[in-house]
Amino acid sequence: MPRLAADTVTTPSTPPTAGAERALRLRFARVRARTAALAAPLTPEDAQVQSMPEASPAKWHLAHTTWFFVRFVLDEAPASMPAGWDTLFNSYYVGAGERHARHARGLVSRPTLAEVLAWREAVDLRVQARLDAGAFEPAALDALLLGTHHEEQHQELLLTDIKHALWCNPLQPAYARDDSEAHDLAPPPESTADDAGGAAWLPRDECIVEIGAAPWPGPAAAFAYDNETPRHRTLVPAHAIARRPASNGDYAAFIADGGYRTPALWLSDGWDAVQREGWQRPLYWHADGTREFTLAGWRERDPRAAVRHLSCYEADAFARWADARLPTEAEWEASHAALAGTGQAWEWTASAYAPYPGFRALPGTLGEYNGKFMSGQMVLRGGSCATPPGHARASYRNFFPPQARWQFSGLRLAKDID
């Protein structure tokens, strides 16, 4: 039975142990500090920019994640904040009151970045003081844990959005002050020698698999978002899935073979996007064919690294060109333990983002977290170079509209077998 600090919850729950509280306290401190570190390279001007309606200013990410703790953990009234902030920093929770227009976040010059950072510190102190005093109800502790996972999601979004904002500047400056701050520099790729050895594909006969996670919060349940639940059985057809993700080199071959000029390879909506947007290569690839824009500025592209910044339409067209297809999310999850390269780029799947059988959203306002977006989006699995360490898991379901490509998104091939 869920026991989040939400409006409709009344069931008492077992008090957490002292050890669990200590771990939560450490986790809270670590996550909050990491967010501040991600903001450190930014000027106040950088943190102000909203490059498109789908993106948010870095300052807004910093403020919204703090608002989440104020409203759902400290459970403070809106009046505890400076006037207007409750509206400004509510993202999409209709149950929590009015929201500022999403596309106009970049117009809000005040509060300043410095004021937002000071607010973060003040809220952190209040949370810590309540933890010290053992004053949180179990439900509030659940919300606190959720808030740290929520903030980790925004850590990735902050990097995703600031990369786009800086790329929109004709000067295309770097976010990172040195390479240690550039999360999207290509890691040393794993060996792909086994590709030639015939083990590039992982075959699987038709079978029933269990995917998903047990509902959280619940007895002995590990953290998971509601959209990952419940754990359930599904039938996976006979198929093979690629051991490694598609690489920059693979995708360059698709381009060289005229992929962007061959309508038969594309979904109808995808071909429309190619023509309307003038797509000729992944976002952030240079027309010179060798470089890509990274958080450290322009760099040589590594042909062995996972291809990134593809829309689902591009991933799907590439797969068709390769005489393959995208995997379903069940296929992906069934084989995840054997997949290499995961963690370089989110992998588009063939699965529309939809509720699992038996899905129930979290109660109350937090029920808006995931469920209401189950329309018009596709599931991505895995994780990316910008995902906080330890944030994702095998059952994790990321989701974006099929035309989006400013996030760190690539693909892995799958195919039917007899």
Next chain:
Amino acid sequence: MPRLAADTVTTPSTPPTAGAERALRLRFARVRARTAALAAPLTPEDAQVQSMPEASPAKWHLAHTTWFFVRFVLDEAPASMPAGWDTLFNSYYVGAGERHARHARGLVSRPTLAEVLAWREAVDLRVQARLDAGAFEPAALDALLLGTHHEEQHQELLLTDIKHALWCNPLQPAYARDDSEAHDLAPPPESTADDAGGAAWLPRDECIVEIGAAPWPGPAAAFAYDNETPRHRTLVPAHAIARRPASNGDYAAFIADGGYRTPALWLSDGWDAVQREGWQRPLYWHADGTREFTLAGWRERDPRAAVRHLSCYEADAFARWADARLPTEAEWEASHAALAGTGQAWEWTASAYAPYPGFRALPGTLGEYNGKFMSGQMVLRGGSCATPPGHARASYRNFFPPQARWQFSGLRLAKDID
């Protein structure tokens, strides 16, 4: 092995029997005559109107269905048509050459309706002459059968689109000259007495079911579109599905209960649509609360008839209000034999339109028929008052974007059970 009259097909196939050819000839004549009958109530002006980019003029439907036979059955060169017609009446087949801009179909005043009708007759004679001469290859006969099913789809679209066109006219005239021509007048509803008897829900335990159809064309295969294939196993979770579709009366209760003013009931995209479009009731319902616009003009609404002209967002919100959900298409197909009311309105499902495991599109240009639209759309099952008799079947997959509601679309509830 498919044997359509398509560019890449070389495999010979077994000649059809004389009986099959006779049946096909009768079917062709019957379908073509029915289309002409549907156009009979239209003035040349009616047949010219395109009310929105998603709809087509009736004249275009009449011409496009004929073009299909010219290009894919008679296999005539574009030059066999008057100059420009090949481009004007190609819908979306990139493999068949240039296409006129879809949104501008309503600007094409010439050829006139009379010229299009005359062309239909001329093409019919050529097809019949070839049939008489036994001059069609087997692959052409397959394409001919496909063409008749294609034309039946356009029969429904013609009614769907002309209803919208006439409704856009402030005078809101009727299509039908008498009730016998009005396909969307409410039929005598079936008894719903068993609702009270406790048999309103059809429960089913978790099981593996087979859905879909065997690939056509193929040995002994009945006709089916490629998107229905292959027949395959899938796991259906424990659930119950409603015996009858949601009715006008059910939906009126949702409205009366503030359904259109309660954001918590809606998907995020759905709530955006409600606000952007000002939706307050199904399309074609009168603000007076009692009437609906039909092909015969304004009529009293029957509260027992299936509700129609809902978007998927409205269907989904209604289901949530009813503490239920939409069925998946597998759940629907598994129970279809026991479902009442089907055939009044297409039923939105919870399933995004996606390829079945092992899906293969038809070869060549006709492969564009279905597969390239498997993005951004939801599956509808069943059939509607405007569907030609005998056209649909249990495995039939209709599809529309979730915001569309000018088609004859309603819903049936489902729910999880333990």
Next chain:
Amino acid sequence: MPRLAADTVTTPSTPPTAGAERALRLRFARVRARTAALAAPLTPEDAQVQSMPEASPAKWHLAHTTWFFVRFVLDEAPASMPAGWDTLFNSYYVGAGERHARHARGLVSRPTLAEVLAWREAVDLRVQARLDAGAFEPAALDALLLGTHHEEQHQELLLTDIKHALWCNPLQPAYARDDSEAHDLAPPPESTADDAGGAAWLPRDECIVEIGAAPWPGPAAAFAYDNETPRHRTLVPAHAIARRPASNGDYAAFIADGGYRTPALWLSDGWDAVQREGWQRPLYWHADGTREFTLAGWRERDPRAAVRHLSCYEADAFARWADARLPTEAEWEASHAALAGTGQAWEWTASAYAPYPGFRALPGTLGEYNGKFMSGQMVLRGGSCATPPGHARASYRNFFPPQARWQFSGLRLAKDID
């Protein structure tokens, strides 16, 4: 003192003579018959098409001009028309009640063309019967005369709009069944021999001229629209105006010299339009450099004929390229008697459409005829191949937004002199 049949008019006026009434009756009959003749080449489908929001279907022109007589001359209540027609065929007269959405005129398939033509005849009979009976008040007779001029404007608009509608059809069919019906075939051009003789420019020293027309209706006043009034004095600076309009040959030289690729020649808004719309030549010119689309279809262009279908931006850029400028409307009117070629194409002037000093709109609803459009438009002078004979006059002020070019519009050069 105006005495139109308008809501606020109460002053009696002198009864017109029997001779004036006879002339008016003949004029009415002639104008109405000419409109019907212009519609004769049109199919019902042609008459239905609205190619863009700024244009109207031919059927709408036929109906609206009739509505004008019903409401402003016969002074019949809206209920005298079939339900809804009063709203459908009111163009922009807020004082006369609700109006249908302008951009959606092409969706109104009913009433049909035949019904509109029958209505025209019925209204004509009612007007004639009232004339026979001497039953019109003087104010109604004034409105009747205005109505005939109004209809002549729509005669030109009908040709303007149908030319565009047919051009939007990829088949680009002809309006005219033979050349006698094609109003825009180039006439035998007048001699331009005097160009070489040094008399191409008409110089004029600074002077005060009288332009405009005396207010109509009024004692002994000839018909004029309110926007032409009052006749007034204005100071014209020293200048010269070209004796003949710019020709197709002149304009082709501008194109050949890179006119459409040289931003320094263009107004800022004009250059934006060139880039946004991809303009490379006048509307209706073929890319082959030699042909133009006419009401009789594609024809060879006559280099000596006046250039047509230019926006004001193009006319202005051409003038700058020629080291000249567009004339003001006062300069044009001051010299009009000596200008050659006028009547081939409306001539863009440098004058924004604005009220003359002392301007007063007609009283009542008919005051909406002209005055409320005095914003965002430029004045054109002269007349065109599509203007009804005798319709225009020296003081006539046509007006269009500067980006419009589907009308029959060209230019004449002017320049400053010391």
Next chain:
Amino acid sequence: MPRLAADTVTTPSTPPTAGAERALRLRFARVRARTAALAAPLTPEDAQVQSMPEASPAKWHLAHTTWFFVRFVLDEAPASMPAGWDTLFNSYYVGAGERHARHARGLVSRPTLAEVLAWREAVDLRVQARLDAGAFEPAALDALLLGTHHEEQHQELLLTDIKHALWCNPLQPAYARDDSEAHDLAPPPESTADDAGGAAWLPRDECIVEIGAAPWPGPAAAFAYDNETPRHRTLVPAHAIARRPASNGDYAAFIADGGYRTPALWLSDGWDAVQREGWQRPLYWHADGTREFTLAGWRERDPRAAVRHLSCYEADAFARWADARLPTEAEWEASHAALAGTGQAWEWTASAYAPYPGFRALPGTLGEYNGKFMSGQMVLRGGSCATPPGHARASYRNFFPPQARWQFSGLRLAKDID
């Protein structure tokens, strides 16, 4: 003869006197310092915001005015600036090379505000050093003087744009740190006692007046923009012009009388804007009927102060309601010496922004300064509370599109007299 530092200028001109150079040096220092002072209340975040495509970030104004001196006075090559800055800070001078997209100025977070301010100081030093060394050619000194007037225009735009940016923030913070920094607080209004005494209108018989300015640069010519030249004769009809501008109290009466709900008062484009934008009062007026948003935040409105932040459509509708009209710019200039209240708000005129007879743009790239915008805009005369002292003059022609109302714009009435 113009002698600006422009590409096509070769004619030598008389060296300026030492006294003139000293005055220019003082003026340069004073203008530049004033701009920096206007920026002082801004945070880096404030200076980053672009609230709409028509507005610019404060940081951009600070950079663009500096760019002007670099390119047109110092005549430095683009390479003298950091890479990309030449493109970023060129506003609209096609002759000076590529320009960044205007609507995307708010996305340019780097260079930072601090970097732009440092650049300003460096450029100032270079200009002053060249002045000290007497190293400027006469043409460069002319461009330097023009640059200071250009910068004064941007001082007003900076205030205009930052007011809008802060107003778009739901918190609606103040720009000014104290009232001394708030340029738009109502000044003590002048007496309007003579209104009751019958001297509210200044009548004038028909006459020829001289308006405009002598071309600058030229022998003994005072500074004026090219759009004010040449000085020329024009005929002004008999009319009267109001001694004082329309006040907040006057405009409130128009609102109270239903001005925003009466289509007959409005130009057609104006009424469209009222409905499309939902206008019900001037921009920055509070719905409470008593307050207005200022650079110091929300303040009580003074009914005697000039009304501000009207579009031309609103000014025109108000004038029609008052049985009057807007003055032409010639009428305004003819009487300017006797007009009270000028300097509170720019006054919309009835004159479209067009070249004067004999107008010649400045040579070379600086010819783009004014002339190419002579389309689609209306002239405003006078000056506003945000105009730098001494910047405007009797012949000064400001211009905006008729729908714009974020600038400090009001009106003065005029009327025809016999």
